[in-house]
Amino acid sequence: MPNLSTKEHDFTAQILWTGNTGRGTESYRAYERTWQVQTPGKPVIHCSNDPMLGGDPTLHNPEDMLLSALSACHMLWYLHLASEAEVVVTGYQDAPIGRGETAPNGAGRFLSATLRPKITLAPGSDPAVADALHGRIHEVCFIARSVAFPVSYDATYSFAAA
Incomplete structure (x- = not known):
């Protein structure tokens, strides 16, 4: 019952x-x-298995897509919370790292993920307030609330030229 x-x-x-x-x-x-992800009305995404398992290294694999979804969800909530907190973000990029393990029988899983956003703030934004926003995202991010491994962040900040 919902x-x-x-x-x-x-x-x-x-x-x-x-x-x-x-x-x-x-x-x-x-x-x-x-395989392809063919969602009506959206571009086709060509995919393959992880290269360690015989996949094409030039195509996205499920692990890439999960890590990207986690990072994108974090970013979108970060931008939302920043706008509410009057922290002006002018740039955001992330290079997340997911750590996984593979058992002898081939079963794999993520052990953890670290998001590493590089955030550019407008002059006058408070970096302490900007950093504190990350801690609130796990309360609301659909993907972060759904995964069964710890997600941490290691953000860096710079200021846009005035």
């Missing part, structure tokens, strides 16, 4: 396996680990 104070909603995607080389999954090496 909580009456919350609102449920659905998210959708369409995944199409493109790796059938003509033999299907006849053997482990008979197929490619490629």
Whole structure:
């Protein structure tokens, strides 16, 4: 039974396996680990498995996409909270790192993720207030609230030229 104070909603995607080389999954090496995300009205995303598992290193893999989603969700909430706190952000970029492990049987998982945003603030913005906003994001970010591994941040700040 849903909580009456919350609102449920659905998210959708369409995944199409493109790796059938003509033999299907006849053997482990008979197929490619490629697929497309084909969500109506949006650009197609060409994907592959992690290169450690035989995937194409030039394509996004599920781990890339999870880490990117986590970083993007954090950024969007950060920008929202910054605007409410009157912290003027003029630039934001992130190079997150996800740490994973693979068991001998091939099962893998994320152990942690560290977001490393480089944030440019307008002159007069308080960097202490800007930094404190990160601690509030885990209360609201859909992705961060959904993952089963710790997420930390190591932000750096600079000021835009006046």
